[in-house]
Amino acid sequence: YLLKDITKWIPKYIVDKGYEYYEDGHVEDVEIQDKKVFAFVTGNAGNYEVVIDLEDFSESNCECPYENY
Template sequence: MNLNNFENYIEKKILSRGYDYYENNYVTSVEETEENVFEAEVEGTELYTVEVELDDQANIIDTFCDCPYDMDDYCKHQVAAFLAVRDMKNNLSKGNNQISQNSRDSESVLKSPVPKKEKRLISKKYYLTEPKMNWLKFCWISLQNMKKSSGELN
């Protein structure tokens, strides 16, 4: 099963629920802990951890979720994590400093975007949704304004 076609191997009901979790921003973070090994946190009844290990061709060679679901090989949290990892890898391979198209669109809303250096750090470690990226930008702007008012920043 490959990260680019895993949808063909997962039961439709689980796939649909996983898509809903992904689209509704229940994937709170994705971190590449080792090369091609990812750990995602997915909100559900509790906060669940999903591990995904890929080979160099993006085949899913191992995956685990710590939720109690045991009716099939894969759960909705894993589907949401697969989608987030795929999105992260696709954006990084394109050389984007941002996580998604939505985060690019949000820059036009906020006039002071997060500097590219910080975006690169974020994109390597975490999956950020548009609302989270906006919150990060708000915090960055607030910090800059506080520094300006205290004289730390010219």
């Protein structure tokens, strides 16, 4: 369900890049609180925080370098 919902809001190439970062060990300090996932990402353009709202993905946010995400 979540993957289907994510692709409504984020292009597949960005989702794929996020998965690649996860597989390569760039996603750290993952915590789940109140139906939200918090993570810290170390990327090529610097470090940033990601918050995924599991109930309403449209309320999620990311400090990543991709515009509008």
